[in-house]
Amino acid sequence: MPKIVATHEVDDVAHWLASPKREEVFAGIGANIRTYVLPGGANRVAVTMDVEDLAAFEAKMKSDAGAAAMKYDGVRPSTVVLYVEG
Template identity: 65%
Template sequence: MPKLVVTHKVDDVAHWLASPKREEVFAGVAEDIQTYVKPGGSNEVALTMTITDMAAVEAVINSEAGAEAMKFDGVHPDTMAIYVEG
């Protein structure tokens, strides 16, 4: 099962860290979701997750539920970068 690394900017790091939306939205398509923050007061964050099906993850990200979760979490979708374990 490959890992994904997802980076992006958020409006409020503390809100993003406390949000339950990641677990809710990615339930069933990802496991072991871990969050990371860039030190120094930046609004840049990252997360890693173990996946079994990249198409399923992409479908969740592009779904209405995914868009609503990103909005709730203050994610700037235009800054999102996704890396797949090689």
């Protein structure tokens, strides 16, 4: 089960950290979801999760539910960078 690391910018770090959307959207796709923030007040954050089915993960990211979750969380979509454990 590879680990996914996603880095991106958000509008409000505290809101992003408190959001239930990650768990809601990735339930059944991602496990061991963890959040990270860049110290110093920057709006750069990261999330990691173990993903069993990469195709399902990618489909969820491109889905309406994925887009709605990113909007709710204040994610700046153009800043998302995904890394897959190699």
